[in-house]
Structures are given as C-alpha cells and as structure tokens.
Amino acid sequence: MSNCARAEHLIKPADLRGILRYVPMFREHIFVIAVDGSVVEHEDFANVVTDIAVLRSLNIRVVLVHGIGKQLRDAMAGNRGAQGDFYGEGATDAPMLALARASAGAVAQTIIESLSHSGLKTALTNAVRVTETGVIHGVDQMFTGKVDKIDTGLLKHLLDQGVIPLFTPILCNREGRSLRVNSDALAAEIAIALGASKLIYLTSFPGLLINGAVVVNMPLAKLSAIIRERKTNLIEERLRSKAVCAVRALENGTTRAHILDGRVGGGLLTEIFDKVGLGTMIHANDYEQIRPARKKDVQAIHALTKQGVRRESLVLRSRAHIEQHIDEYFVYEIDESVIGCACLRRYADRHAVEVGSVYVQSFYSGRGVGRMLVEYAELKAAESGASKLFALTTQSGAFFRDVCGFANGTLEDVPAQRRAEARDNGRNARVLFKKLTPPRKKPSRERSA
Ligand SMILES: CC(C)(COP(=O)(O)OP(=O)(O)OC[C@H]1O[C@@H](n2cnc3c(N)ncnc32)[C@H](O)[C@@H]1OP(=O)(O)O)[C@@H](O)C(=O)NCCC(=O)NCCS
Structure with missing residues (x-):
C-alpha cells in the first residue's frame, strides 16, 4: 500500500472538519524554530519534522536554525587540541572551528534528509552575514562571530515560495571567512529581522527552568528583570542563553517565545495549538492578551x-x-x-x-x-x-x-x-x-x- 493510500485509511473525514479552525489562526505568520543539536540527534527527530509539515500545511512560514552543542562536545571529547565552549558562547580557536564546521555540515544534512522525506522544500543560504565578535573582557574571541546583516528580501522570497530557510551556526563574514555563532542568538536576530510572531526553542529540557521548576507562563517583564538584576543563576545554566535571546526578541517586536522539549512526540503542535501547552511561553506584555x-x-x-x-x-x-x-x-x-x-x-x-x-x-x-x-x-x-x-x-x-x-x-x-x-x-x-x-x-x- 502506498504512503498516500495508508494516510487515507488513517484519517477519518470527520477529523478534517476539526482542522478548519486552525487554518486561519497563524496563516502567513513567520515562526523561527531553533533546534538544539541534541534534538536533531534524537531518534524521534522525524516527529518534529512531521509537526513542521503540519505548520506548513496551515500556511505558516517556517525558518529553521540548528545548534551543534551536543555534536561538538562529542567531537571535542576525542580531540585534545581544540579548546573553547561547545555551545557557542565563548571563544572559538581554529581546531574548534574545524570541528564545528564538520558538525554543522553533518547536522544540516540530517535535517535536510528529514525535510526531504516529508516533502518539504529547504535551502541553505548566505542570507545572514556575520562579523568577528572581537575581544571581550580582554579575551580574543578568535573565530566566534555575531550577526552583522540579514538579507530579509532573500528570506522573504524563499518563504513566499514555500521554502524553509535552514541556518547552521557556521556563517560567513564579508570576506567569505567562516565564523561560529551562537544558534540561540542567530534565531533571535532572524526572528526580529523578519518580524516573526514566534521564536521557538526546541531543547532537551521540559521548559524554562527557574530554581529547578518549569515556568509555564513567563511575562517578559519578569524575565527581563531577572536578567537585568543579574539573577541569571536562578535559570538552568544551559537555558540562560535562550532566556536572554528570547528577551531580546520580545523587546524588539516578536510576540512570543517558547522553550520546550523537542523530543516529545507532537510537542511542537501541542505547544502552539493546545490551550495548556507543553513547555514555557514567554509573552511580551502582561495585558496584551x-x-x-x-x-x-x-x-x-x-x-x-x-x-x-x-x-x-x-x-x-x-x-x-x-x-x-x-x-x-x-x-x-x-x-x-x-x-x-x-x-x-x-x-x-x-x-x-x-x-x-x-x-x-x-x-x-x-x-x-x-x-x-x-x-x-x-x-x-x-x-x-x-x-x-x-x-x-x-x-x-x-x-x-x-x-x-x-x-x-x-x-x-x-x-x-x-x-x-x-x-x-x-x-x-x-x-x-x-x-x-x-x-x-x-x-x-x-x-x-
Ligand atoms: C476567582 C477567579 C477569577 C481567579 O482566577 P485565577 O486566574 O485562577 O486567579 P489567579 O491565577 O490570578 O490567582 C490565583 C490565586 O488566587 C487564589 N484564588 C482563586 N480563586 C479563589 C477564591 N475563590 N478564593 C480565594 N482565593 C482564590 C488561588 O488560590 C491562587 O492563590 P496563590 O497565588 O496564592 O496560589 C477564578 O477562580 C474564577 O473564575 N472563579 C469563579 C468565578 C468567580 O468567583 N468570580 C469572582 C466574582 S466577580
């Protein structure tokens, strides 16, 4: 039996009626989805792609950004020469950049394979240009970069064509030299530039953990106060960069940010469409709703x-x-x-x-x-x-x-x-x-x- 014929047997005509109410909800909205390397490597990553296919069928425009933290940590475990932070928050030396390039290539290929299997169109582009981070607190960040310029025209053109732009955390500067960026920050900058309505972080944590507990609903003002008052030690260490980037995106026009466990089957759709949600929703203004x-x-x-x-x-x-x-x-x-x-x-x-x-x-x-x-x-x-x-x-x-x-x-x-x-x-x-x-x-x- 073909895939199509099997699907026809699984779907009852009555189920299709229920879908109607979701169709106008986010039509033509842009969602920027940032997937941690650990989620791409997980055996159920295909479920995330199925959820993305559903979003596309509802005419939601999707941009994908992936991380490589997990892959880089594994690669560096076998390479004593490379030094630096796996998660793109510190300096990157030349051996580490070489490992990061290899990891990014492999992760991007896994994503492209999965998108292709679901019949989704994708494109790797140089629509984001980066520049050297330089010296921070006296430390040369070497091959670590930050976003310099975003070609929104190119991205919007791709989105208009139903293509999912895909970004790795290795991007080129003006001279065509590769630099490593933090994928959380990259996703936030793209969300701001495109006027996205959602910035979604798929991680291997159940949501934003504050004092060890998941916060379901986080007003922007509360999260930005935690960051401003330098109380980030309350936030789970691996989620701090996401919290900071979510605040930056929301303070610059993105309506909502979500942090959730990308390994849970159907989690992305649950977070977006279910009233209760799955992880954490950070919202811009207490009274906007x-x-x-x-x-x-x-x-x-x-x-x-x-x-x-x-x-x-x-x-x-x-x-x-x-x-x-x-x-x-x-x-x-x-x-x-x-x-x-x-x-x-x-x-x-x-x-x-x-x-x-x-x-x-x-x-x-x-x-x-x-x-x-x-x-x-x-x-x-x-x-x-x-x-x-x-x-x-x-x-x-x-x-x-x-x-x-x-x-x-x-x-x-x-x-x-x-x-x-x-x-x-x-x-x-x-x-x-x-x-x-x-x-x-x-x-x-x-x-x-
Ligand atoms: C009262 C009501 C509006 C509260 O809404 P809510 O969204 O759950 O409230 P919040 O989340 O803002 O506040 C939760 C707090 O209120 C307390 N709370 C909720 N209903 C309460 C009640 N009837 N009596 C005393 N405290 C109550 C909760 O214990 C909780 O306390 P905590 O923060 O210390 O844990 C809701 O319970 C409701 O719709 N009740 C039925 C209708 C009603 O009685 N309306 C008021 C008459 S005009």
Missing part, C-alpha cells in the same frame, strides 16, 4: 459566565443582556479563544466603578489570569477618573482581598443604586473595594497595554 469585548464574543462570555452561575459565584446574565452591555466587558484571549472575562460597571456616582463577572476557565486557573483581569480593570477605572473600584462577591472575597489587594467593605462603600440592587437580590454578597491612584503618564518607550 486582554482586549475590549466585541459583539462576536457574546457567545463565549455567556458560556464562560454560565459556569460561574452554576457554582453560584456569578449572577445570571442573559445573552441579550451581555450583548446590550458588551462595551462594559473585556476578555482574556489565548490564540483567538476567550478563556477569561470581566466587566466594568459605571454608576451615576462616577467615583466608584464595579468590577464584576470575573471568570477564568478552570484549566487556566492559578496562572495569574484572574489577577491580570482585575489589574486591567483597576487601570481602566483609574484612567476614567474613578477613585474606587469595588466588587460584590459571594465566593471569591479572599481572591479579591489576598490576591488583588482589595479591602473588606460594606454596602456603604457602593453607589446608592447598586446598594439597593444588592439588598433586593438576596445574594448576601460581600463587598470588597480598592482605592485607586490616578494613572502615571507612560514613558514613551513603554509598550501600550
């Missing part, structure tokens, strides 16, 4: 809040009511699916604003989404000139108080209209409130929410 609700969100908000109503934590709001008040709602979205919501209600007394209908889908709970929604409400209420934000809640008083910094209040703290409503509805909800400070003017370089 929050936006004002639109008419098309009515159904999602209604479905979310209905779950809260069942648990008696939220008041029943009909679809028509939500639609009529859609301007009051905002939603937290992950890959175009609404996973949390909240609303801001204003009263005749403009000084006090209510945050309500805070709901986060249960498998996202504990990841900071609820707190972010409430913080966003604070920000918006303060921007509108309010001096107090309050919430009426039956079951989440402790969340507002202990997690969001609200204080216990009484019905005297809420506007008269709301006080009357609360007395009439018999829910006996607790009142929590927070005093707001007027918003500071943002420095011009700060990203907008």
Whole structure:
C-alpha cells in the first residue's frame, strides 16, 4: 500500500472538519524554530519534522536554525587540541572551528534528509552575514562571530515560495571567512529581522527552568528583570542563553517565545495549538492578551459566565443582556479563544466603578489570569477618573482581598443604586473595594497595554 493510500485509511473525514479552525489562526505568520543539536540527534527527530509539515500545511512560514552543542562536545571529547565552549558562547580557536564546521555540515544534512522525506522544500543560504565578535573582557574571541546583516528580501522570497530557510551556526563574514555563532542568538536576530510572531526553542529540557521548576507562563517583564538584576543563576545554566535571546526578541517586536522539549512526540503542535501547552511561553506584555469585548464574543462570555452561575459565584446574565452591555466587558484571549472575562460597571456616582463577572476557565486557573483581569480593570477605572473600584462577591472575597489587594467593605462603600440592587437580590454578597491612584503618564518607550 502506498504512503498516500495508508494516510487515507488513517484519517477519518470527520477529523478534517476539526482542522478548519486552525487554518486561519497563524496563516502567513513567520515562526523561527531553533533546534538544539541534541534534538536533531534524537531518534524521534522525524516527529518534529512531521509537526513542521503540519505548520506548513496551515500556511505558516517556517525558518529553521540548528545548534551543534551536543555534536561538538562529542567531537571535542576525542580531540585534545581544540579548546573553547561547545555551545557557542565563548571563544572559538581554529581546531574548534574545524570541528564545528564538520558538525554543522553533518547536522544540516540530517535535517535536510528529514525535510526531504516529508516533502518539504529547504535551502541553505548566505542570507545572514556575520562579523568577528572581537575581544571581550580582554579575551580574543578568535573565530566566534555575531550577526552583522540579514538579507530579509532573500528570506522573504524563499518563504513566499514555500521554502524553509535552514541556518547552521557556521556563517560567513564579508570576506567569505567562516565564523561560529551562537544558534540561540542567530534565531533571535532572524526572528526580529523578519518580524516573526514566534521564536521557538526546541531543547532537551521540559521548559524554562527557574530554581529547578518549569515556568509555564513567563511575562517578559519578569524575565527581563531577572536578567537585568543579574539573577541569571536562578535559570538552568544551559537555558540562560535562550532566556536572554528570547528577551531580546520580545523587546524588539516578536510576540512570543517558547522553550520546550523537542523530543516529545507532537510537542511542537501541542505547544502552539493546545490551550495548556507543553513547555514555557514567554509573552511580551502582561495585558496584551486582554482586549475590549466585541459583539462576536457574546457567545463565549455567556458560556464562560454560565459556569460561574452554576457554582453560584456569578449572577445570571442573559445573552441579550451581555450583548446590550458588551462595551462594559473585556476578555482574556489565548490564540483567538476567550478563556477569561470581566466587566466594568459605571454608576451615576462616577467615583466608584464595579468590577464584576470575573471568570477564568478552570484549566487556566492559578496562572495569574484572574489577577491580570482585575489589574486591567483597576487601570481602566483609574484612567476614567474613578477613585474606587469595588466588587460584590459571594465566593471569591479572599481572591479579591489576598490576591488583588482589595479591602473588606460594606454596602456603604457602593453607589446608592447598586446598594439597593444588592439588598433586593438576596445574594448576601460581600463587598470588597480598592482605592485607586490616578494613572502615571507612560514613558514613551513603554509598550501600550
Ligand atoms: C476567582 C477567579 C477569577 C481567579 O482566577 P485565577 O486566574 O485562577 O486567579 P489567579 O491565577 O490570578 O490567582 C490565583 C490565586 O488566587 C487564589 N484564588 C482563586 N480563586 C479563589 C477564591 N475563590 N478564593 C480565594 N482565593 C482564590 C488561588 O488560590 C491562587 O492563590 P496563590 O497565588 O496564592 O496560589 C477564578 O477562580 C474564577 O473564575 N472563579 C469563579 C468565578 C468567580 O468567583 N468570580 C469572582 C466574582 S466577580
């Protein structure tokens, strides 16, 4: 039986319907995928290529960069003459460069074989030019280089043709001399130059390890603070360069960076399309996933809040009511699916604003989404000139108080209209409130929410 015929038997026509929702998701987006040498050498590397084939079938444009750390370490174990760092973060002498060239050639060929087997087109190019790193802290880095110039026109042309540009960490300078670069940094520079929406590091670690534990969701501000405050020793040593490069890419326009174990079957697709993901997602702006609700969100908000109503934590709001008040709602979205919501209600007394209908889908709970929604409400209420934000809640008083910094209040703290409503509805909800400070003017370089 041919491969095609076998595939036809494996796929049920009904499965194809499910694929439709993924088609528009990242159409024409550019993903830069950096694969560690250890992942290419792994027996299941073909699974990574299968995942890349799926991304290509969804019209996602892929650039591949590979590392050679594992191969170089093995090669150097048998060669006492070569000196330097296996992972491209230090100086490279001539014997090491020779080994690195051989390792890069072999790894690139393995990748090309695998891509060819999956019917994917690829090209090795000189679209990235490098230059000598020079002397750092008094040490001559010799044949170590850094990115000098990227021919984005050539890369975009290849991407337009459905080709996957492939980069090894051995690149040429202006004179055509080979230099060794750090593959993590190379991938980040390419992601920035191409305006990629994702920079994905496939490693042999389960994600970004901080103090030995995988962080599932890492805001850029938090990671850049760790680096700025020189606390990188908290990060697993082999992942520090990836963390630094991810921060650089995100600070220069890449929307997200991911660090995950490339040896897990289907891991790449799980990280991109599954709500829970597999490794670590580093995202640019805490509030970028929050936006004002639109008419098309009515159904999602209604479905979310209905779950809260069942648990008696939220008041029943009909679809028509939500639609009529859609301007009051905002939603937290992950890959175009609404996973949390909240609303801001204003009263005749403009000084006090209510945050309500805070709901986060249960498998996202504990990841900071609820707190972010409430913080966003604070920000918006303060921007509108309010001096107090309050919430009426039956079951989440402790969340507002202990997690969001609200204080216990009484019905005297809420506007008269709301006080009357609360007395009439018999829910006996607790009142929590927070005093707001007027918003500071943002420095011009700060990203907008
Ligand atoms: C309350 C809710 C919005 C929190 O969302 P979340 O995304 O899980 O919250 P975060 O991840 O930002 O915060 C997690 C923290 O809040 C605490 N928390 C969550 N729900 C809580 C509750 N009902 N009471 C007390 N603490 C709570 C968690 O224990 C966790 O504490 P930790 O950081 O010390 O571990 C969510 O649980 C929910 O949708 N609940 C049902 C609806 C509801 O009650 N809404 C509020 C009425 S308006």
